[in-house]
């Protein structure tokens with residue numbers, strides 16, 4: 001298939017100059033090991049909103065958007081024939097892909113952290129140049145680079161939900177991996193955003209005895225019940241809890257501190273929310289030692305987490321209102337309005353239909 005004569009559209013984001021600018025560019029012919037994707041749907045993650053608002057710095061200019069799914073339209077020579085689950089890849093298949101590409105077998109990959117490898121390529125975060133584009137979701141196409149973990153997504157999964165997989169759901173799948181078995185345990189989910197909702201559902205499905213969601217907004221606690229939370233709490237009530245696991249998604253220092261206080265002996269806190277600059281958290285070392293606590297941080301996820309995220313969504317999208325998390329929707333032509341909506345209204349997610 002020769003697409004060299006066709007063009008696509010993308011939104012360049014320059015934090016220091018003009019902000020978002022629409023561009024039309026010639027589409028690339030995929031090179032060795034590459035796959036060209038027609039993006040179907042993008043959801044704006046909180047990181048995208050923070051970058052847009054100037055609270056996070058990325059390479060400049062870039063193409064934002066890394067919560068995205070799409071379909072294969074062209075495959076380069078030596079493109080992967082199978083996905084991470086061993087399913088054959090064909091034109092037209094709907095895919096999700098990791099936010100990272102890095103060569104298998106690196107020292108970091110061997111340690112289960114391919115998202116931190118030295119040769120990391122990161123979708124939605126790379127420098128946009130005349131030679132290098134199609135690496136962010138806010139565009140008609142994505143060029144999947146060599147060594148990108150890819151997973152086919154069943155067509156039964158709503159397209160909005162498919163988009164959520166490669167940031168929110170996969171990150172939470174990684175959080176659950178680090179938390180270990182939660183069956184029969186009391187789990188606190190700190191923060192009722194998109195990650196928090198998936199955390200509730202995953203803890204519930206993993207057999208947690210109690211799933212407590214803490215968030216200052218009562219509407220979010222109500223949403224939590226729809227995602228399997230057994231209890232909803234104001235942040236001030238967390239101090240009185242006794243739990244075995246904390247999944248911290250809010251990134252609020254006081255929430256991280258009160259989550260640690262709620263942990264019982266042998267408890268584990270997983271921190272995934274604080275991915276932007278903020279004040280330091282106060283940790284009582286004596287309490288960490290005497291109560292044998294573990295604190296683990298997670299940024300992004302690995303291949304195994306992505307696979308688990310897809311399987312979780314395929315197995316449970318009928319049970320939980322995942323598509324309803326995309327509360328607002330815009331067309332690709334209206335991306336600046338989509339960002340403004342995300343920042344002003346703070347829905348779970350704003351969707352962008354391609």
Ligand SMILES: [Zn+2]
Pocket residue numbers: 045046047048066067167168
């Ligand atoms: Zn994200």
